Amino acid sequence: MKATVAAGLIAAMAAVWLPAGGGAAAAENEAAQAARTWRQQHERAILEEYIELLRIPNVSRDRVNVRRNAEHILKMMERRGIAARLLEVPDASPTETVPAVYGEIATPGAAHTYVFYAHYDGQPVDPKEWATPPFEPTLRSGRLDKGGQVVAFPPADGRFDPEWRIYARAASDDKAQVFALITAVDALRAAGLKHRANIKFIFEGAEEIESENLDKILRANQALLKGDLLLICDGPENSTGRQTIMFGARGIQKLDITVYGPNRELHSGHYGNWAPNPALMLASLLASMKDANGRVLVKNFYDGVVPLSEIELKAIADMPQNDAELKREFGLAATDGDGKRLAELINQPSLNIRGFAAGKTGEQAANVIPSTATAALDLRLVKGVTHEGQVARVVEHIKAQGYVVTSSEPDEATRLAHPRIAKVVAEAGGYNAVRTPMDLPIARKVVATVAGVRSPIVAQPTSGGSVPLDMIEDILKVPTISIPLVNYDNNQHAKNENIRLQNLWNAFEVQAALLVMD
Amino acid sequence: MKATVAAGLIAAMAAVWLPAGGGAAAAENEAAQAARTWRQQHERAILEEYIELLRIPNVSRDRVNVRRNAEHILKMMERRGIAARLLEVPDASPTETVPAVYGEIATPGAAHTYVFYAHYDGQPVDPKEWATPPFEPTLRSGRLDKGGQVVAFPPADGRFDPEWRIYARAASDDKAQVFALITAVDALRAAGLKHRANIKFIFEGAEEIESENLDKILRANQALLKGDLLLICDGPENSTGRQTIMFGARGIQKLDITVYGPNRELHSGHYGNWAPNPALMLASLLASMKDANGRVLVKNFYDGVVPLSEIELKAIADMPQNDAELKREFGLAATDGDGKRLAELINQPSLNIRGFAAGKTGEQAANVIPSTATAALDLRLVKGVTHEGQVARVVEHIKAQGYVVTSSEPDEATRLAHPRIAKVVAEAGGYNAVRTPMDLPIARKVVATVAGVRSPIVAQPTSGGSVPLDMIEDILKVPTISIPLVNYDNNQHAKNENIRLQNLWNAFEVQAALLVMD
Numbered sequence A, B: 001m002k003a004t005v006a007a008g009l010i011a012a013m014a015a016v017w018l019p020a021g022g023g024a025a026a027a028e029n030e031a032a033q034a035a036r037t038w039r040q041q042h043e044r045a046i047l048e049e050y051i052e053l054l055r056i057p058n059v060s061r062d063r064v065n066v067r068r069n070a071e072h073i074l075k076m077m078e079r080r081g082i083a084a085r086l087l088e089v090p091d092a093s094p095t096e097t098v099p100a101v102y103g104e105i106a107t108p109g110a111a112h113t114y115v116f117y118a119h120y121d122g123q124p125v126d127p128k129e130w131a132t133p134p135f136e137p138t139l140r141s142g143r144l145d146k147g148g149q150v151v152a153f154p155p156a157d158g159r160f161d162p163e164w165r166i167y168a169r170a171a172s173d174d175k176a177q178v179f180a181l182i183t184a185v186d187a188l189r190a191a192g193l194k195h196r197a198n199i200k201f202i203f204e205g206a207e208e209i210e211s212e213n214l215d216k217i218l219r220a221n222q223a224l225l226k227g228d229l230l231l232i233c234d235g236p237e238n239s240t241g242r243q244t245i246m247f248g249a250r251g252i253q254k255l256d257i258t259v260y261g262p263n264r265e266l267h268s269g270h271y272g273n274w275a276p277n278p279a280l281m282l283a284s285l286l287a288s289m290k291d292a293n294g295r296v297l298v299k300n301f302y303d304g305v306v307p308l309s310e311i312e313l314k315a316i317a318d319m320p321q322n323d324a325e326l327k328r329e330f331g332l333a334a335t336d337g338d339g340k341r342l343a344e345l346i347n348q349p350s351l352n353i354r355g356f357a358a359g360k361t362g363e364q365a366a367n368v369i370p371s372t373a374t375a376a377l378d379l380r381l382v383k384g385v386t387h388e389g390q391v392a393r394v395v396e397h398i399k400a401q402g403y404v405v406t407s408s409e410p411d412e413a414t415r416l417a418h419p420r421i422a423k424v425v426a427e428a429g430g431y432n433a434v435r436t437p438m439d440l441p442i443a444r445k446v447v448a449t450v451a452g453v454r455s456p457i458v459a460q461p462t463s464g465g466s467v468p469l470d471m472i473e474d475i476l477k478v479p480t481i482s483i484p485l486v487n488y489d490n491n492q493h494a495k496n497e498n499i500r501l502q503n504l505w506n507a508f509e510v511q512a513a514l515l516v517m518d
Helices: A008-017 A026-054 A063-079 A175-191 A214-220 A278-287 A310-318 A323-330 A387-400 A412-417 A441-453 A469-476 A501-515 B008-017 B026-054 B063-079 B175-191 B214-220 B278-287 B310-318 B323-330 B387-400 B412-417 B441-453 B469-476 B501-515
Strands: A083-087 A100-105 A113-119 A138-140 A165-167 A198-204 A229-232 A243-246 A248-260 A350-359 A372-381 A404-406 A421-426 A457-460 A463-466 A480-482 A498-500 B083-087 B100-105 B113-119 B138-140 B165-167 B198-204 B229-232 B243-246 B248-260 B350-359 B372-381 B404-406 B421-426 B457-460 B463-466 B480-482 B498-500
Touching: A026 A063, A026 A165, A026 A175, A026 A441, A026 A501, A063 A083, A063 A100, A063 A175, A063 A198, A113 A175, A113 A501, A165 A501, A175 A501, A214 A469, A229 A441, A229 A469, A243 A441, A243 A480, A248 A278, A248 A387, A248 A469, A278 A350, A278 A372, A278 B278, A278 B350, A310 A457, A350 B278, A372 A387, A387 A404, A387 A421, A441 A457, A441 A480, A441 A501, A469 A480, A498 A501, B026 B063, B026 B165, B026 B175, B026 B441, B026 B501, B063 B083, B063 B100, B063 B175, B063 B198, B113 B175, B113 B501, B165 B501, B175 B501, B214 B469, B229 B441, B229 B469, B243 B441, B243 B480, B248 B278, B248 B387, B248 B469, B278 B350, B278 B372, B310 B457, B372 B387, B372 B463, B387 B404, B387 B421, B441 B457, B441 B480, B441 B501, B469 B480, B498 B501
Parallel strands: A113 A198, A113 A229, A229 A480, A243 A457, A248 A463, A404 A421, B113 B198, B113 B229, B229 B480, B243 B457, B248 B463, B404 B421
Antiparallel strands: A083 A100, A100 A198, A138 A165, A165 A498, A248 A372, A248 A421, A350 A372, A350 B350, B083 B100, B100 B198, B138 B165, B165 B498, B248 B372, B248 B421, B350 B372
């Protein structure tokens, strides 16, 4: 593996921001090698233990079963001698909340403490939609939609093809990383390798329901969870299959806009040309917000954006150049952003129409002037713009189009007083972006460690998607770096979620290396 | 009644376009009076017969029951000695189609022939939504939503308050007019009054399903249905409660527009700012079609509109000035049309967004860039613009916004070749406007006759709504005039349809007068 460390993209990046001397230290690579060896010797036992974990239903709102997962994971850690316990939500009933699972490996005299975050709950399932039941983990010879067939477990010859997949809810998102961390500990113990820092694990049980109560758990355990770095072990790697590291995530604010026409649907023949149509009003309002290139026209929308550093610009330039392939894959003849690459554009704030609706369409369409029209937006945020600030800018823009803006349903008097009324509701739970500087010493160390195991890597200053890292950083006062490890085509959040075995194997190696960082 | 003929609005109009001498001839007023007298003597029997008719379910697609209505109406006519028969759809199975009911009263030596059109089918019903079952006609002491209570039939004292209502499907739309015509014949017979023209009735059974097959029935019976005038006996009177006459109706063309983004929904975080959003594209496209005053910006959209005649302009000026009340009723602070009145504006072509949809809104909204966005439009047409022509203008407008316009779902190659693709589908069944000149001798005669019975009247050059009069006029080569007679608040097409007894009583009188026109 060492031979490839300096190869490919990492070589270019290394020149700028890898520690002098480049590459990971020997201990990390030794750990990764130990994980591989140990895995090769125990594939069947490893998968048996993983399947046992995947069998426990973990839909976030199914608190009884989610708690069973927590207790199961607690026992898995205790069996390995990891000091573990449940962190309950303070002042809450255990039937209405779920705990986080905490684990600790103390390393006397260690200079640093690393906290590994993952989550053990999963998205809702509709078993009818699944090819095989979501909580009956099923081995397949490849991707279901590319003809992957069910493989008996264990296979007759005892050999597991790394392109095989396990289909089950949370197989990728995110039990894979909970399991990889625990398994990596086995490998280190078996090889007699030592941790060189204090290691802490926090496995959340409500990530898929907007990390409900995580803030309370973190606040109640600030001292316990203290560390130099929090590693977010979640999410898929780059679609090119390269090992990915992300140094932040965009923030998000969801926003609903409703505009008003007549107080009931009116006959479009009898009142057309006379009664204002809210669908047209909303169309004009939305059209005023962005130009044909997707540039947001809301005043000051880009003000305050923290510019990318030289290292971040370099990292973006070095990311895989696969825009043309993505365009083809998504059937797009053109993209927004004046020819800029996707990798660049996700470093800007965005304003997106998630959906809109007025009246009915298709066979249900009636000959009416609708009474209201509604749009659901999401504003993605980058460093330097806040969710409250972006909402205020959008509200100002709506007012500048002649609207009275309300936060609740207008009453009759309001409707009769104002030709243009927009109800704007910013959903609770908006949060800001986080971007950890890629040249922090700890960031360099993580890059060197991961690149030492798998390279070339994709080092991404931010994810286009959103994770509430700002809440974690605010409470724990710790920088965050994300280590996504599962296959990009894992059907995350959808039916037939799966993990490719090779991705699970890679995860053991990467985590083993991170677990022995000094 | 005579005393009021010259009163109010009709006075002003009469000066311009009523026949010299004004007012209706004595025979017509005598007939109306006979209808009143006869009705006053037979209210209970009349309503019993009407309730019997309303009991027969008549949802258009329920062909077995619709045919039962036809046969029932046939017998009602035969009992009165009206030469009646069913006009079947040519070359069609009687289990898959429904007949029109034809009736004729020949008047030897008559110079004119008048054809009375009404329909006996009704809109679909959802009995769960109704206060009382739609086919169990129920008498109430007033409007249900204003506290009207069920009244036993017959009432204890045998007296019927004219503000009472009968609740049942088709009570207003449009069995009321089928029934009024037949009942008016009874009154004329009882009073020994003679018809002075040949009278023909055609009662359609599929009006609520876009007059399916009516063209075939008309074509097969062109000679039979020949006449000097076709009176459309359907629809509600003006909301002021004044007797209304309409000389035409706008045409209509429905149009669906779909624009395309990525070939599947994309994560709005990972692809926002890069993947074009079809909801925004559609918003911009729709916004480009109309200005803030509701004026259509599609090139040539108003070209060719036949100007209103002096008489029509005068009629519109004389229509009730109730825009302020309507605004209040509909909760509108402002209206489209640069301050023009509703009565004027419906004489222009319109472009209306019936509905639009992309992605999801409300609690179902997901953080995605939608794949498509769709709008359902209706184009209302006036004399001088055709449905094909307006579609072509809208298509040209869409092209001028940079779109490739297709009529079917674009394939992958098309999507990859064109950044802007709009699928535009003009629904089958579009038809043009009809406007019968108000100064035709026959039109003047109808106005004088109706105004002789009830005045002031509202004489409206066109309905804002649409009726396929052009098809009738094309096939039968006959001018049409509409005589709407039911209460405007009859819940037509909706749950709890009803007719106010006074409107039914009025209908007998107006129809009796029309049935004796010379």
